[in-house]
Amino acid sequence: MLRDLLTNEYLSRLELLDISIRKRLSSASSAGARKSSAKGSSLEFSDFREYTPGDDLRRVDWNGYARFGRLYTKLFNEERQAVLNIIIDGSASMRFYKEKWDYAAATAASMAYIALNNSDLVNIFTADNGKIEKCTGLSSKKAFPKAVTFLEKECEGGKTELNESVKSLVGERLGEGIAVIVSDFFSADGYDYAVKMLRSKKQTVNMVQILDSREVVPQERGNVRLIDCETNSNRELEMTPEVLKRYEDALKSFQAEMKEFALRNEAAFYAFDNKIPLLEAIGKILR
Template sequence: MLSDSMISKLQNLTLLMRERASGGAGGARRSRQTGSSSEFSDYREYVPGDDLRRLDWHALARFDKPFLKLFMEEQESAVTVWLDTSASMADKWESAVSAAEAVGYLALGAGDRLQTVALREGTPLVSPWWNGRHSYPRLCSFLESCVPSGETDPVKGMRGVERIPRGMSILITDGYGGTEASLDYLRYRKQECCVIQVLSTFETEPDLNGDWKLRDAENGQETRITADRETLRLYQGALERFLNGTRGACRKREAAYMLLDGRKPFEEDFLKALAGSGMI
């Protein structure tokens, strides 16, 4: 669970959505429909059957013609948090769960419907839809029940979720499973995408020296390396290309992107990255 200071900072923030909400219940986000909110939208000529309470009497007096005042409709939006629970997430699981709680809290605070999906080996674990900040503890309980293990195919997991309403999808992953395919699928499902890439301290700055037999947490594949200065330099190059690849894939698909660096304290790093990502 997030700390009180973190929650108090999140309370003043709102998830930004480019697309207008549509099809949801009443909420706090502008929708494509006109409705009964206090925000003026447009005029149109009166037709019999319209609500006379919305007639603009001043316009009638001036033009001797009845006009109807239209107001914006405010609806809730659907936010789905996709959490990668593959074995590779184990050493940054705390950061990943905290990020999921934080964005979940933001969604709940904005009056949106929130659903969390744990992408795991086999059938994904899908939470119920939640509304309002009072659902935050349930979100935390759900996330605590998730355990990172096995090998995950994100797209396969996403296909296992039957109903993905139009809205926002936030993918929290380390990106080893391939981000492009996931983003392509979510865009196909009319999702406005955000990617939170989480890396551990070891991944950003490996403390290796000498001969090592590295075992992949997901597939058990072994790689023998001799970690010297040259190897670590090459690793930093490979990491940079990997991160740029994910970043580029997000930019190409108009998805917001933020990186959580395992070397930095979560709260500070998350808020800073969140602000830079354009998600709020």
């Protein structure tokens, strides 16, 4: 289970990565990641974020509430929070192996924990079947259990359609910051639009591919029937050494394509399987 990976010892070790993510979040936020202690009304208005309990009611945008029926808090340049937007693929291919999903969810939770530990703003979105579920406005360490509960929720486990899912975020107020896409990227409609759209919304994009070790090195041998867990299409195949070599080459080519695409679009690409220690993976993302 996800919570089995997020032990107190592990979370304590995550806090040692605090300085690293603080630097990255700060550079992604034009007004700086840390809140200022400055007071008064002379601060220059910067942006809005969704209201969270405990916010100063004097900063609530009541005109916006009258128009939209939702509470937003005004932010000013000196107090603007860094923003971390996490988009995790909840499709059937991500959930086929339980260990793969737990590792992916723990990756998302780890990133959220470090940001929340600094009182930065965290938004988490689950992409599945071309739709988005969201858990937004998290801004303190106390909100971490809410993030974990959200990541533990069951999804439809449908098709991987990253581009279609991320279209749902066009009207979402993401803020200027870092976007982390956690997926296997086995997306029927690709991933190019998703990355480009997030870049257009002033996001520093990180593409984090998570695979199960059995997807990296298949264990099947002999005559097998392969069934697509998202479309139910199937194919009979003899798993010979030659077939396994072609699979290995195809996977490497796919990852090389993603890395090249990321570089062309000023994004970053990382690939991990669930045999890699989680803390090591997080450290590489934050490096």
